[in-house]
Amino acid sequence: MVSARRSFQGSLPIAAMPRLCEVLADDAGLATYELDFGRDEYGTAYVDVRVQAPLWLVCQRTLEPFVMPVTVDSRLGLIRSEREESALPAGCEPLLVAEDDKLNPIDVIEDELLLALPLVPVNPDSELPEEVTRPPAEEVPAQERSDNPFAVLRELKKN
Structure with a gap:
């Protein structure tokens, strides 16, 4: 493929x-x-x-599924051993090829999408849930709360 400068x-x-x-x-x-x-x-x-692929992801803000268009454009240097990685030019990511020189294109495409x-x-169009954006309720002073666990201690201190 390399010698023939093949394209697919x-x-x-x-x-x-x-x-x-x-x-x-x-997986649509x-x-x-x-x-x-x-x-x-x-x-x-x-x-x-x-x-280029439209991938269905789960928004971590709203926990709703959304489509994210993913675009990959990368150059992978084909190497046979990890020692060859240092000889790759800048901007060229290493791709370790098996000893039989075979490369599964689906695996390469899948790897690049996973990395992207x-x-x-x-989701850039999502909004924060109302319970996150709602201003906090006014704080009631501790003396006015009926369920104050320290009320008993306050009474003991007065005596």
């Missing part, structure tokens, strides 16, 4: 990516992708990964 494009059901589905609210939708293989000016083998997910998903 298409769409993939989000449901076909089981690790990604574990963190989603719903399609991920459109482009994979471009090649070598850079230093001879480093790479794959450019571009993916926010740690705490929040």
